[in-house]
Amino acid sequence: MPDVRATASVLHLDLDAFFAAVEQRDKPSLRGKPVVVGGTGGRGVVATASYEARVHGVRSAMSTREARSRCPHAAYLAGRFPAYREASVVVMELLRSLSPLVEPLSLDEAFVDLAAAGLPDLEVDTVTAVAQEVRAELHRRTGGLTASVGLATSKFMAKVASDLDKPDGLVVVPPGSEPELLRPMHVSVIPGVGPATTERLRRAGLHQVADLERVSLEELVRLVGRAHGTSLHELCRAQDDRPVVAEREAKSVSVEGTYETDLTDRRLMEGLLTRQAGEVAARLAAGGQSGRTVSIKVRLHDFTTLSRSATLDSPTDRPAVVARVARALLADLDTSGGVRLLGVGVSGLADWVQDDLFGGTGVTGVDEEVVDLPTEVPVDPRRHRTAWAPGADVVHDHHGRGWVWGSGRGVVTVRFETAETPPGPVRSFAVDDPALRHWTRPDPLDPADGETTAAEAPTAVPTENPSPAPTPPS
DNA sequence: TCTGGGGTCCTAGGACCC
DNA sequence: TCTGGGGTCCTAGGACCC
Numbered sequence: 001m002p003d004v005r006a007t008a009s010v011l012h013l014d015l016d017a018f019f020a021a022v023e024q025r026d027k028p029s030l031r032g033k034p035v036v037v038g039g040t041g042g043r044g045v046v047a048t049a050s051y052e053a054r055v056h057g058v059r060s061a062m063s064t065r066e067a068r069s070r071c072p073h074a075a076y077l078a079g080r081f082p083a084y085r086e087a088s089v090v091v092m093e094l095l096r097s098l099s100p101l102v103e104p105l106s107l108d109e110a111f112v113d114l115a116a117a118g119l120p121d122l123e124v125d126t127v128t129a130v131a132q133e134v135r136a137e138l139h140r141r142t143g144g145l146t147a148s149v150g151l152a153t154s155k156f157m158a159k160v161a162s163d164l165d166k167p168d169g170l171v172v173v174p175p176g177s178e179p180e181l182l183r184p185m186h187v188s189v190i191p192g193v194g195p196a197t198t199e200r201l202r203r204a205g206l207h208q209v210a211d212l213e214r215v216s217l218e219e220l221v222r223l224v225g226r227a228h229g230t231s232l233h234e235l236c237r238a239q240d241d242r243p244v245v246a247e248r249e250a251k252s253v254s255v256e257g258t259y260e261t262d263l264t265d266r267r268l269m270e271g272l273l274t275r276q277a278g279e280v281a282a283r284l285a286a287g288g289q290s291g292r293t294v295s296i297k298v299r300l301h302d303f304t305t306l307s308r309s310a311t312l313d314s315p316t317d318r319p320a321v322v323a324r325v326a327r328a329l330l331a332d333l334d335t336s337g338g339v340r341l342l343g344v345g346v347s348g349l350a351d352w353v354q355d356d357l358f359g360g361t362g363v364t365g366v367d368e369e370v371v372d373l374p375t376e377v378p379v380d381p382r383r384h385r386t387a388w389a390p391g392a393d394v395v396h397d398h399h400g401r402g403w404v405w406g407s408g409r410g411v412v413t414v415r416f417e418t419a420e421t422p423p424g425p426v427r428s429f430a431v432d433d434p435a436l437r438h439w440t441r442p443d444p445l446d447p448a449d450g451e452t453t454a455a456e457a458p459t460a461v462p463t464e465n466p467s468p469a470p471t472p473p474s
Numbered sequence: 475t476c477t478g479g480g481g482t483c484c485t486a487g488g489a490c491c492c
Numbered sequence: 493t494c495t496g497g498g499g500t501c502c503t504a505g506g507a508c509c510c
Contacts, residue, residue, distance in 0.1 A: 045478045106510045
């Protein structure tokens with residue numbers, strides 16, 4: 001049973017129509033007028049609508065096409081994220097000056113734990129006064145932005161409260177009054193209850209929070225699953241003791257894009273994936289991180305969404321590696337009907353980069369110190385189902401097909417295996433051995449291809465000892 | 475030419491290990 | 493030859509959030 005605090009010491013702050021408000025602040029001619037920020041292209045959606053636009057029925061997540069038909073005279077803007085980030089930093093710093101325990105949820109939203117703020121007490125009057133001061137100071141420091149604030153005994157109730165008097169409001173839920181506030185509300189106020197869950201609950205005759213209170217835990221679990229049912233059972237009684245957590249590590253990094261017209265050209269798709277992989281890798285590297293699992297996302301013309309992933313033996317932050325895995329994953333998908341979205345992501349993040357595995361001497365660049373790699377590699381047939389190579393990135397896909405590319409100098413030991421054939425023999429190559437180089441398949445679309453010097457397997461991997469390869473033209 | 479982009483979390487099934 | 497259970501890792505898809 002959650003142990004809910006006794007004071008209204010959780011603060012939730014939500015900046016009002018944030019992106020649109022920043023635009024109106026920075027461009028006086030937009031003030032008092034409908035402003036819509038979001039994708040302005042044919043497949044764009046609304047990120048934020050100013051209150052003047054909301055009057056006409058424009059909402060977040062609505063297609064821009066529909067927004068334009070509802071409110072043709074609004075200003076449609078693509079957005080200036082650096083400006084939003086800058087304003088967000090000002091707000092988050094203000095909140096952190098209040099309490100060290102600030103949990104940002106996005107650029108425009110955060111929880112603050114006032115129990116860590118060192119206030120004389122946490123009575124309703126005290127926390128209310130603090131919240132009013134914060135709102136006034138925020139208005140001053142941001143050049144006129146406003147925020148809606150909720151104060152309550154839990155994250156859930158504080159968020160419910162901040163929603164009750166938008167924009168520019170402050171609502172305090174006195175400790176003990178939560179259930180009666182919640183009971184008449186629609187089930188969708190509960191976080192995690194979206195369209196699909198709402199529909200399931202509706203079919204079970206459950207509409208208001210009060211209806212949920214009358215349902216047993218077992219019944220809720222049966223309806224919506226273990227995790228969801230358990231949290232529903234607690235939250236409908238306002239039982240929420242989730243702590244405010246200041247720093248949360250990112251678990252994945254991804255880049256995706258929707259294209260104005262459906263893509264049909266595979267080479268173009270590979271080129272786009274390659275570019276996205278480069279962005280992902282750059283963001284990983286900038287954060288001093290690397291990841292083991294590379295994923296792609298493909299949305300087809302009919303909006304069905306596919307994902308494929310492959311997990312490497314060791315983490316990488318290298319663009320050429322992420323790109324090759326991404327392209328290989330795409331190779332298995334039927335995209336003949338056209339593709340509207342492509343994306344690349346890396347997860348399974350580690351706080352260190354792959355090169356650290358090899359003593360930090362680096363195995364990636366020609367200017368790096370030469371690394372001594374082991375000349376013999378033990379391969380355990382039960383553990384190494386696919387190609388294996390020291391100092392190289394190895395990947396196998398969900399069909400058990402393996403391939404390898406070298407990333408250094410010295411010796412690379414490789415074993416190939418395919419879904420159709422038993423494991424091939426283990427072979428060791430010097431990385432400049434033409435027999436290994438035989439595997440490379442330069443990709444004219446990949447600007448990063450030149451980086452990798454040792455080896456790359458073709459899509460169809462031979463499993464027999466290759467006959468001596470001709471020396472490639474140089 | 476309905477339906478973005480960046481994330482998180484959950485579920486279910488299969489492989490594998492003990 | 494047949495039968496097992498638990499735990500972990502991986503993959504694919506889906507729901508949800510801002």
